[in-house]
Amino acid sequence: MSVTSRYKDAWEGFWHEVPGTEPGEVIWDADPTLTAGQHLALYEPHIDAPGLALVDLGCGNGTQTFYLADRFPRVLGVDLSPSAITLARAAAGSADRGETAGATEFRVLDATDKDAVAALHAETGDCNVYMRGVLHQSDPKDRRALVDGIAVLVGDRGRAFVVELAEAAGRRLAGLAQSPDGPPPKLRPVFRHGIVPGAVADSDVADLFTAAGLTVLTGGETPLITTEYERDGSRIELPSLWLVVGRAV
Numbered sequence: 566m567s568v569t570s571r572y573k574d575a576w577e578g579f580w581h582e583v584p585g586t587e588p589g590e591v592i593w594d595a596d597p598t599l600t601a602g603q604h605l606a607l608y609e610p611h612i613d614a615p616g617l618a619l620v621d622l623g624c625g626n627g628t629q630t631f632y633l634a635d636r637f638p639r640v641l642g643v644d645l646s647p648s649a650i651t652l653a654r655a656a657a658g659s660a661d662r663g664e665t666a667g668a669t670e671f672r673v674l675d676a677t678d679k680d681a682v683a684a685l686h687a688e689t690g691d692c693n694v695y696m697r698g699v700l701h702q703s704d705p706k707d708r709r710a711l712v713d714g715i716a717v718l719v720g721d722r723g724r725a726f727v728v729e730l731a732e733a734a735g736r737r738l739a740g741l742a743q744s745p746d747g748p749p750p751k752l753r754p755v756f757r758h759g760i761v762p763g764a765v766a767d768s769d770v771a772d773l774f775t776a777a778g779l780t781v782l783t784g785g786e787t788p789l790i791t792t793e794y795e796r797d798g799s800r801i802e803l804p805s806l807w808l809v810v811g812r813a814v
Contacts, residue, residue: 571759572704573645573675579758580648583626591625592751593698595790597632600697603787604807605636608695608726611782611809617723618689622676622715623699627653627669633695634668641689643674677710682717691720698789698805700773701729701765708765708773715810716777724782724811727774730789732767734803741801749793749801767806774810784808 583590609615616638621630624642626649634640644650653671675681676699686692694715703711715725742748748756771781788802795801 572707575758575760576644576646577648579754579760580625580644580646580652582754583648583652585652589792590751592749592755592791592793593789594626594628595792597629599790601629601632601695603790604695604697604726604728605633607783607785607787607807608724608809609636611811612693612724613811614691614693614722614724617691617693619693619695620685620689620718622694622696622718624653624671625649627656627671629695629697630669630671631656637693638668639689640669641685641692642669642671643676643685644671645673645675647673676714677707679710679714679717682714686717686720689718691722692718693723694718694725696725697728698730700727700770701735702760709776712773712777712779715774716779719779719811721812724809725779726807726809727770728787728789728805728807729765729770731786731804731806732765734789734805737803746796751791751793770806771808774808778812779810780813782809782811 618639618641619633619637621633621640621642624630624644627642630640630642642653650671650673657669700708700711719725741752742756774781784807787805787807789805791801791803793801
């Protein structure tokens with residue numbers, strides 16, 4: 566199975582429009598100290614094998630991937646969109662990345678493609694996985710295959726950290742879209758390309774991983790920080806759920 570063409574086209578269209586490699590141009594491309602850095606504090610205590618490679622699944626333009634490369638020996642950023650990977654590789658080539666860029670690799674991967682995921686696992690062995698906000702933006706028919714792919718990547722030793730927008734975030738975004746001035750500027754491309762954030766029921770997130778043979782080891786709630794602001798100047802934060810999953814110990 567591979568991801569639906571509608572979903573693939575939506576993301577390729579979205580990333581193709583992003584004008585450059587500067588952080589913050591995309592609504593969820595927040596400073597990694599506010600995103601991946603906060604998530605690592607939740608994730609790292611539950612990693613049993615920190616020496617494994619880390620796969621940043623749905624890496625986009627690589628902002629979080631570079632940050633993660635400071636904490637793991639090998640970090641591989643993968644994304645469905647070739648344009649996103651082009652941006653990430655361009656960012657890796659910038660002078661200010663230093664040694665962090667050398668610890669990262671970026672490649673196009675459809676994480677619902679069983680054969681492609683199996684090939685990656687054969688190359689890297691068991692992996693730790695970081696996935697931020699991918700499941701809730703995927704088409705319903707693709708979600709089980711996506712989670713099955715994560716189960717393959719973590720294998721017996723890896724752990725996956727998953728953070729997804731809560732249902733309440735979907736309602737919050739709908740409210741922003743219906744404001745008198747229209748959606749905030751950085752949210753407009755998301756809607757224009759037919760991407761529907763916050764569309765997974767809260768209870769379904771854990772159930773999908775359980776059905777894939779993984780155990781939810783811990784979880785909770787955390788805000789997803791964006792690069793967009795309210796009219797009063799306050800940063801928009803969206804309610805999210807986080808999980809650490811892996812094989813039962």
